[in-house]
Amino acid sequence: MNRTCYAGEVNDCLLGKKVTLCGWVQRQRDLGGVIFIDLRDRSGIFQIVFEPESCEEELLRIAKNIRSEFIIEVVGIIRKRSNPNPNLPTGYLEMLASELTLLNESETPPFLITDNTDAKEDLRLVYRFLDLRRPFLQKNVIFRHEVVKAIREFLYKEGFIEIETPMLIRSTPEGARDYIVPSRIYQGKFYALPQSPQLFKQLSMIAGFDKYFQIARCFRDEDSRSDRQPEFTQLDLEMSFVNEEDIYDITERLFCNIFKTCLNVNIQTPFQRISYLKALTEYGTDKPDIRFEMKIEDYSDLFKESSFPVFQKTIEDSGRILGIKIADGSNYSRKEIENLQEWMKEQQRSFRLQETGFIWLKSNNQEIQGTIKKYVSITEASLLNGRIKETDLLVLLAGKESEISSQLGVLRNHIAKTAKLIDKNDFKFCWITDFPLFKWNEEEQKIETEHHPFTQPNMDDYREGYLSEEKEKALKCRARCYDLVLNGIELSSGSIRNHDPKIQYKILEIIGMSKAEIDRRFGFLLDALKYGAPPHGGIAPGIDRLVMIMLGLDSLRDVYAFPKTSTGLCLMTKAPSEVDKEQLAELGINLVSKNVEKKETG
RNA sequence: GGGGUUGUAGUUCAGUUCGGUUAGAAUGCCGGCCUGUCACGCCGGAGGUCGCGAGUUCGAGUCUCGUCGGCCCCGCCA
Numbered sequence: 001m002n003r004t005c006y007a008g009e010v011n012d013c014l015l016g017k018k019v020t021l022c023g024w025v026q027r028q029r030d031l032g033g034v035i036f037i038d039l040r041d042r043s044g045i046f047q048i049v050f051e052p053e054s055c056e057e058e059l060l061r062i063a064k065n066i067r068s069e070f071i072i073e074v075v076g077i078i079r080k081r082s083n084p085n086p087n088l089p090t091g092y093l094e095m096l097a098s099e100l101t102l103l104n105e106s107e108t109p110p111f112l113i114t115d116n117t118d119a120k121e122d123l124r125l126v127y128r129f130l131d132l133r134r135p136f137l138q139k140n141v142i143f144r145h146e147v148v149k150a151i152r153e154f155l156y157k158e159g160f161i162e163i164e165t166p167m168l169i170r171s172t173p174e175g176a177r178d179y180i181v182p183s184r185i186y187q188g189k190f191y192a193l194p195q196s197p198q199l200f201k202q203l204s205m206i207a208g209f210d211k212y213f214q215i216a217r218c219f220r221d222e223d224s225r226s227d228r229q230p231e232f233t234q235l236d237l238e239m240s241f242v243n244e245e246d247i248y249d250i251t252e253r254l255f256c257n258i259f260k261t262c263l264n265v266n267i268q269t270p271f272q273r274i275s276y277l278k279a280l281t282e283y284g285t286d287k288p289d290i291r292f293e294m295k296i297e298d299y300s301d302l303f304k305e306s307s308f309p310v311f312q313k314t315i316e317d318s319g320r321i322l323g324i325k326i327a328d329g330s331n332y333s334r335k336e337i338e339n340l341q342e343w344m345k346e347q348q349r350s351f352r353l354q355e356t357g358f359i360w361l362k363s364n365n366q367e368i369q370g371t372i373k374k375y376v377s378i379t380e381a382s383l384l385n386g387r388i389k390e391t392d393l394l395v396l397l398a399g400k401e402s403e404i405s406s407q408l409g410v411l412r413n414h415i416a417k418t419a420k421l422i423d424k425n426d427f428k429f430c431w432i433t434d435f436p437l438f439k440w441n442e443e444e445q446k447i448e449t450e451h452h453p454f455t456q457p458n459m460d461d462y463r464e465g466y467l468s469e470e471k472e473k474a475l476k477c478r479a480r481c482y483d484l485v486l487n488g489i490e491l492s493s494g495s496i497r498n499h500d501p502k503i504q505y506k507i508l509e510i511i512g513m514s515k516a517e518i519d520r521r522f523g524f525l526l527d528a529l530k531y532g533a534p535p536h537g538g539i540a541p542g543i544d545r546l547v548m549i550m551l552g553l554d555s556l557r558d559v560y561a562f563p564k565t566s567t568g569l570c571l572m573t574k575a576p577s578e579v580d581k582e583q584l585a586e587l588g589i590n591l592v593s594k595n596v597e598k599k600e601t602g
Numbered sequence: 603g604g605g606g607u608u609g610u611a612g613u614u615c616a617g618u619u620c621g622g623u624u625a626g627a628a629u630g631c632c633g634g635c636c637u638g639u640c641a642c643g644c645c646g647g648a649g650g651u652c653g654c655g656a657g658u659u660c661g662a663g664u665c666u667c668g669u670c671g672g673c674c675c676c677g678c679c680a
Contacts, residue, residue, distance in 0.1 A: 033636075
């Protein structure tokens with residue numbers, strides 16, 4: 001290695017010194033006599049100058065033929081620039097070259113390698129190795145490394161043991177679709193790629209490792225989104241002899257440490273705790289963004305005698321009239337209010353939601369104005385004046401509670417975004433607690449687990465007999481389960497697990513598995529629980545999402561070195577691909593042609 | 603499985619309404635000139651399977667049907 005320092009790290013200390021830089025040519029500017037080359041490496045850009053007065057002819061000849069993305073090694077003296085470039089951190093210095101080695105040429109790249117490149121993302125994904133040269137992605141990839149490093153260092157200090165768990169595992173029937181891998185030795189049988197190391201981390205606890213973690217790759221064969229990739233990384237963490245408080249404590253200290261180390265941001269602790277029901281009632285979602293207030297409030301009582309037909313109907317149908325107050329919304333123009341109405345309608349149409357009227361009211365000198373002004377009685381007006389300020393704009397929806405509260409939840413986020421209520425540098429965590437253990441699947445008419453079937457029920461509810469096949473009882477049973485939400489995005493779920501095999505059996509039975517099926521699929525786990533399983537629990541924060549939020553980005557693809565498209569393709573390697581007939585034959589696999597399938601089903 | 607949107611020089615786009623001569627621009631690339639640029643400048647040049655395949659038509663980048671990609675979203679994601 002001849003390089004003596006990185007391009008972005010050249011500073012005053014090196015003035016007058018001879019240094020060697022290696023890297024890529026960002027740009028060459030040949031002014032006829034003097035030639036400039038901007039050299040780029042992962043640290044930044046530095047200007048090299050070649051002068052006819054002080055450079056040999058051969059050196060000038062090589063420099064003249066240098067093109068973008070050529071790889072060069074250059075030696076020279078660092079000096080101050082007579083006309084600094086304020087746009088570059090190193091713009092006040094330059095190197096007067098004395099030696100130049102062309103290490104490799106480059107074809108003209110298909111797109112400009114700078115942060116404000118004009119190429120579209122699909123092209124950049126084909127040439128991801130070029131895209132990754134852009135400072136933006138270099139910064140993201142390195143930042144991600146810093147986050148993972150901070151996590152490891154913190155957990156090592158806390159006495160956690162890093163354990164690798166297998167990638168080729170038994171297919172688990174519950175939850176997301178598995179990626180499956182055919183077995184050659186056992187034809188007709190398949191491994192699955194893990195959706196998470198869930199069972200192995202529990203088994204690690206039973207094995208006595210006490211505090212486990214892993215930066216684990218997880219695979220789920222479901223459709224992607226901008227915040228979802230088919231393979232993703234979790235910090236998987238589990239501890240024995242713990243309750244919820246222990247998990248909250250270690251998680252809060254971990255995140256404080258990550259944000260302090262990587263962003264120099266102080267995170268407020270303890271994280272606010274919000275029960276699942278309260279989250280749904282006040283925020284209309286189980287992943288509330290608590291960076292702003294604007295909570296959902298119930299106005300049903302206020303309008304119970306209303307002369308407005310829609311309200312009358314709603315009250316009759318035991319629906320609700322819910323609303324949010326937009327602070328400083330009273331000065332919204334007609335146009336702004338219309339835009340909100342239009343946006344709401346659009347949402348309802350495209351998500352096929354119940355179409356409710358959009359009602360707005362405001363108070364001006366004690367006088368109520370708005371869509372249903374003429375229906376507001378004197379009593380109602382005075383009650384309203386007690387609840388809204390002159391600066392507020394009140395938006396009301398009437399209908400079935402579950403529907404309108406989630407719509408208000410979405411509206412709440414929309415307003416916060418458009419009214420710029422959110423500070424980009426604000427990070428607010430909260431715990432969502434007291435989730436139900438089960439939920440009702442209307443389509444299949446069966447009970448399912450809300451989180452996963454290894455979550456322990458709330459022991460009070462267990463003693464009340466709610467752990468039952470009876471739907472009414474089961475749906476009342478709370479779980480020892482918690483979500484960690486950051487800025488309105490679900491970062492993580494965790495729970496205290498079942499260590500009592502009887503309870504574990506019961507839960508699997510309630511979700512409709514026969515004893516034989518339980519033994520076949522989860523026999524190893526239930527066996528393990530019988531041989532001295534300690535109480536244990538854990539959590540598994542998503543690293544990709546965490547890094548995305550920390551960097552203020554909207555797309556997960558910007559925090560993966562090598563992401564897939566929204567349809568699960570790797571445009572660079574063209575995966576997935578067909579395989580040789582021989583490979584399939586070895587696995588005992590016959591392909592069913594797509595056309596045949598179409599004929600049969602059509 | 604469904605909805606929306608998109609595909610034209612290497613790249614980003616215009617042209618599609620209402621079919622009609624040789625498909626344009628910017629940028630990049632190549633050549634020449636240029637001694638302080640930094641998105642260098644000036645002059646010149648090359649560069650096109652209009653995603654692919656059928657169809658309608660005297661004639662299709664433009665209309666119809668199919669198909670293959672990209673992006674966003676619903677469903678799905680214990």
